Amino acid sequence: MDNIENTKVKLVDKIKYDKTLIKEGFVQNFDFNTYDHKKTGLIFIFTAIIFPFSINILLSYLFADHKQYALLASQVIGWIIAATGGIIIYKNEKDKFIRTGAIGFYIFLFLGPVISFIISLVLGVINPNLTSIPIEVNFSVQIIAQIISIYFIFKASPQTLKRIKHTIKKQTKLLVVIVLLSGLIIILANVAFSQLDFLINKKTSSNQESLLQGLNKWWNMVLMFILVVLVAPVIEELATRHGIFTLCGNEWLSLLASTLFFAGMHIQATGEWNHLLAYIAPGFLLGLLFIFVNGNVTYAIFAHSFINLVSFILLVGGTL
Template identity: 40%
Template structure:
């Protein structure tokens, strides 16, 4: 029971279908029973509040403060605090309008992903400071991994529905899932290559985010932690937040599409302030956001593609170290 065919499913001659519906995967029984709602919220109030406070305003503040103060560490700290406040205020207004919907559908994943890692990092920093333990690559990786696990566990408790759908997708639609993910993986690598070339023309070298992740790979335990983090936990919570969450909280498929692209690429550079490396992250951002639409809002497809992308990249970096530069 992998798919259910109808006469008008993905039919290019059907005038009732929009062009984006025609490029989507054919509907499965799971899509019919539990379709993703691209209009979960009202764009004109909740959607614009979400996009404005969670994406546009924080990124604008980040760019402004970063380059006005030449990436001064104290200025970056102030920037992050201001952004937490802006996103927090927006979160309050969004939750006051659609709290039940966010919890029921799992769209709350976006706010979990935004706040919980920041809170965990702050607590860890205070504890390490009290213990006078120097923060190194291992500590950063462990804290990041723990934060992601906590996000996933809390989401599973508050919004179990989304994990049930992921499980059913593997069980019922694997014949469609596997080839789609393989094709998506190839396309994503192609996009990454193209935007990587563009990035090299703007600013050669690696971003701070990538450099931080790759630091310390000469120690086997860092390799293990990084593998678990980038292959398993990060793709799950990042896709639930950046695709499932954003597309749920915006209220319009195409506004969500561009918001997801901007946020996913921007989150890799916003806290460190190296916006000059923004273009390098656009390839995966565009590919995964497009896949989410093609897969009719089923986040299982983007999780698997993201995980395999990180897996292949990780293996290549270990075997061909020059690729990391």
């Protein structure tokens, strides 16, 4: 029993950082109680997750015959509510909001879509006859928007970037082991939940089907690889794990919130909430991983990337 406890302590100590480095300001341990979960945490959860998602569900079902307009309206209303909550949190503690990386969630929520929208408008002006954006353009726009978002997050919170670099350099072997083990567990759980979702709904979600579009062209495969394996895991983990766990102020409340948001953000654009089950497992287990590694987002980023890499290989392999 003592040997098991000693092994656990050594593993946790390995994931944590040398106190000298922390005192020197090189890296900072993650604080799960940065904000008051009864005040800031609830403001965040209701304005950024519960209200926007509830409006999306309500409008998409009430106006099913005009779903495209209903989803657009719910997106705009959701942004207004989320922005209001973000402003309230920012005004209460400006320095903490930026320094801790909490701002990363809102950068992810707003900056990427705004950049994508602007580029889409420009394309529409250049080619008025354009009825739909080509898949390669869509991938490219998402890559550019997400890279810009990542840049601003690291610019606002350099300690987060320093911690990632430090982990890669000092904990390489442990990083590989934990990423592979957790990644395989999450993949198996995701397969099980996806199969269960398919049995219930008799089909896959539109989000999953859209990934198959254009994969008969090699350049689309390259763009998809860059997006889903290299870029998306970084911005999504900075937002849905680091950002949400910072803003909620309680690790278990954060786990619930991040699981719901991670699943919801993959189906909010289509309003197919009946497919929520298909995205629950990865969000929940990546959140558990984040707690296990004491809030070190590096592990979540690489685990997420590994999961997407395996999915990408299987997806592309199935189209060849």
